[in-house]
Every structure is written in structure tokens, then in C-alpha cells.
Amino acid sequence: MSQREQLQGIVSEILAMRREKGGVKQIYFVGCGGSLGALYPAANFMQRESMTIKSGWINSNEFVHSTPKDFGENSLLVVACHRGNTPETIAATKLGREKGAAVIVLTWLEESEILSYTEYPVFYTFGANKDIAGEKTMCALYIAVELLKQTEGYEHYDRFMEGADRIDGIVKRACAHVEKRAHAFAKEYRDDKLIYTMGSGAGYASAYMECICIFMEMQWIHSSCIHTGEYFHGPFEVTDAETPFLIQISEGTTRALDERALKFLKTYAKRIEVLDAKELGLSTIDSSVVDYFNHSLFNNVYPVYNEALAAERQHPLSTRRYMWRVEY
């Protein structure tokens, strides 16, 4: 059974079990770092599309220490936890169980501590040649889309599922398409000490993940993720001919924001790398739902750049100085 089918069943069951208690009134997307970033498109979907269901996108440790008052029996908690052993996310999952929330855990390993605290584990695809339609970002989206369809209704449901059917092919073609420029990028930026990332809309967090998980964590390069709409209200003053910017041009409603930032960069910066979702083929997905697929595209094209950069810098993506190595 695919992740999509599995999650359709899980959402149905959760709604059925809560029918007499007032249904699902809130959905919280909770995780840490890259796992939190991966949930952003689904949180953005709920914020933009839902008329009645409250939603939140919160770091696990903040969620546990500063829990929203409404979190309880009418809540659906969606956590992502790659190896199932992040203490803060396990704590969030436990809290969900204590409060009587429905808890769906998106994870990769089939055995881990976090699995003891959920009735609804979902194992997402990961690794070389994974099916992008089964990745954690898509899993979280299936939950959101299904929840909306089964409660308020979602008019673009079929279009969304058509997009989900196409995303794997789009990503694989895009990865092949950027291979050459990724190597040029790696040569150009191998000695840089700082690289900015930029994005907007439902795809914003793929720029966030590239910033915190790749540049900072895996390459020890300073980085900052700038929202393209915020750029003109402060950050753009650091723009100059030396500073590198890696910018996502998304497809969908916020493309105008990204294009405006790119136009400015082309005037005042010199070292710009552009990932354009239109050029990379995302437009074959219907415009009513395309926003939510930017993340899966960008986040899966970045690895082509990342592997080239790591090789060029002789700094393997797996090297850490603190993570899993010291106490924290």
C-alpha cells in the first residue's frame, strides 16, 4: 500500500473516532530542523486553504515547553522524525498521547523509540532513487489535503493527486538537467565562507533546509535564509558584487516575489545561482495546486549541488563536529 493510500485510511479513521467528540479542530506540524522544514508545505496548505481548522508549524522543543492551549482531544499532531530518536520530537509525541491528540509519526526507520508512542506510524521513502511521491513532505501534504477533503471539502483534490503522480518524474528530469551547472556552482563557491539562500511561499522551507542542514550543518558554511518578500525590508542592504545568493524562483502564487528579488540581484549582485521551478518543469502541474510542489522539487534538486560542492570542497556531507558526537 502506498503512503498516500495508507494516509487516506489513517485520516478517515482519526476523523471517525473523533466524530462524537467534535472532530479535528486543530492540526499541528511539529519537528526539528530538516524534519520541521519538510512539514512546511503542509502547514502552508492548511493556512491558505482551510476555512475552519487551526494549524501551526512549531519546533518540537518549543511545542513541548510552550504548548498551545487548544492542543488536546480535538487535535491532530503530525511529527516527522527521521531516525525516530530525536528526544524533543519523542517528547512532543508523548505529549500528544497524554493530551488525547491523534498522533501521526512520519519516520524512516522501521524500528525506533518514537514508534512506541503512536498508533499511526508512516514510513516514508528515503535514499537514492526514492519515489518522491512517498517522501515525508508529500506524506504531510497527503494528511493535510485528505483532512480538508474529508471535512470542509477541497475542490482541487483531483488536481493535487495528479500533481503527486507527476512529481517523481519532474524531479528526476530536473536533477539530470542541473548536473552540469551544479558542478560549475561547486567550483565557483568552493571557497566561500557564506552563502545566502532565498525563497517564498509554500516552498520557503526548502531554502531554509538548504541553509541550516546543508550549508551550516554539513559544510560549516555560514548561511541565512531570506524570504524574498522580506528581502526589500532590510536584508537587501547586504547585497554586493561579492556576496553569493542561491535563490528559488517558485511556480505559483508567490513567483512575483521571487522574480522581483531576482531582478534586484541581477542589478546589484554578481554571484547568483538560480533554481527556477518553471525551467525545471514544474508547470506541468496545475496552477491551482502547483505552489505545494515547489518544496519537493527544490529540496530534491539541491542534493545534486550539495554532492558536487562536498566533493569539490573535500568536505563529506556526513561529517559532523558536534551532532551525535558530543553532549548537547
Added chain:
Amino acid sequence: MSQREQLQGIVSEILAMRREKGGVKQIYFVGCGGSLGALYPAANFMQRESMTIKSGWINSNEFVHSTPKDFGENSLLVVACHRGNTPETIAATKLGREKGAAVIVLTWLEESEILSYTEYPVFYTFGANKDIAGEKTMCALYIAVELLKQTEGYEHYDRFMEGADRIDGIVKRACAHVEKRAHAFAKEYRDDKLIYTMGSGAGYASAYMECICIFMEMQWIHSSCIHTGEYFHGPFEVTDAETPFLIQISEGTTRALDERALKFLKTYAKRIEVLDAKELGLSTIDSSVVDYFNHSLFNNVYPVYNEALAAERQHPLSTRRYMWRVEY
């Protein structure tokens, strides 16, 4: 009439006028850059404290291009716009009027374009010796607190207003208190090309504003704002003895996150500047509401540092190379 009294009246009127239409079901906090940052504590308040009212915190241009479906007659839109002339925020305000939302505009100048699009302009305090209780951040909080009290009820309402009575004195004492260390900070970091800021919880956006509005915009220093709960899931790998971190230790529910990050910094970093809300006197505000006052404290203590840094670097805070000077 104080901003607080004025906003009590405005919220009552908005609720009365919407009673027959189903009331206020959503509240959106919208702005750009520092004006968006200033609205964060109120958005965080709604997210944490409300059982039924949806809320969002969104950049103006993203809000206009990617408007949530539920935005309309049952919505309250709160925008902040310092000079009343930011095109994206004017567009958001116009959109609010078109959609039949109630629109409150927090602004500073008593004459500006944005005022033609709202029935509810509120002029906040600004400048030297301003009353902190009348600042935009507090104005947005009064709206949120009043909305919750008049709809669901808010049990800590009196405690919150006691806090609001105290915040001006706390801030002014804290500013005097850090004077000396702010000058030492300026001398130490005058030649740095990058400074990280860190924060969490309802006070997170004061670290965001220091990053984007001061370091990047007003000093052309590279910067990135790290959430202390996210720090351990990527960003901490850039930590070393040379890289400077300016960290907020908040009072309230997320203090444990900040203290954990500080403990790590004290082990592996050497150049750390700490703003501790406890040391700076915020604990005289009741613990049930203290989270929401961190922002006003930090955001108003930073200027002591910022002025010292600007003087030491001979780079006035008012200098821009692009903002208001070129087309964008």
C-alpha cells in the same frame, strides 16, 4: 486616550459590527520587515492562547499574492506600517477593505497614504523616551488580548495589563543597565563581518529584527537569526571560537531552550553576547503572561548596543545604499 483604551474600543466596535455575520473567526498580522517582526508577539499570543480563532503572521507581499481562502468578512487584519507608505502593506490594507475585513492600521505618521484605507488607524509611540506601553508591539498585543477576552475569555487579562503597566519602567532601567557592556560589545565586534542572533518563543522576532533591520540593513553586517530550539538540528555545526553570537535568554516558557543553547555556546564558542531577560528585570511581570513581554524588552535594549556599534564603526544607523535610494 491611550493606545490601550483606544484599541479596547476598536475591538469592541469590530466585534459588535460583526455579531450578526458570525463574529471574528480569523486574525491576520501582516507587514514587512521590522513592522512584521513587531507583530510576532501578538501572533504568538493568538496561536498559544486561542481555542477557536485562526491566526496568521505573514509578509505583506506574500499575503497579497497568496491570500488565505478564509480571509474576508469574518477576518480582522492588523497591519503595521511605520511611515504609512510601504506599497506592499498598502496593497494588503486595500485588499482587506475589498474583502470586507476589519482593518486596523498601526502606524506612526499622522498623515500618510495608508490612512485612506482604514477606519481604524492607531498611532503608536516612537522615538526617544517613547512610552514602551504605546509601541506597535504592545498595540498589536492589546488587539489580540482584547479580542480573546471579548470572545473566548482570557483568564490572565488583568495580569497582562499589570505587565503592560510595568514594561516601560523595566525597559528604561534595563537600557541604563546595559550601557557599559554595550560599549564593550561595540569595541569587540566593530570589525566583524558576520554576527548571528538567537532567540525563541514570543520574543523570537526581536532577534529576527536585530538580524535583518540592524545588522543587515543599517550596518551591512551579514547575519542570520537562529531559533534556539532549531540550533541543535543543523545551525550549531558552524559554532567555533571566532564566530559571534548575540543570544536572547527569554523569561517564560521557552527559557529552557535558550539556556540550553547558551550552555552549548559557552562550551564551544568564545564570542557570545547575552541579553538575559531575568537579569534585565522582566521577572516582575507575572509568569502567566511574561512570555509576551520579552520582545518589548529585547527590542528596546538593542538600540543601546546599536548606537554604540554604529558610533564605533563610524557607520550611522541611518545610512542606506539601496533603501529609498534606488528603484526596487
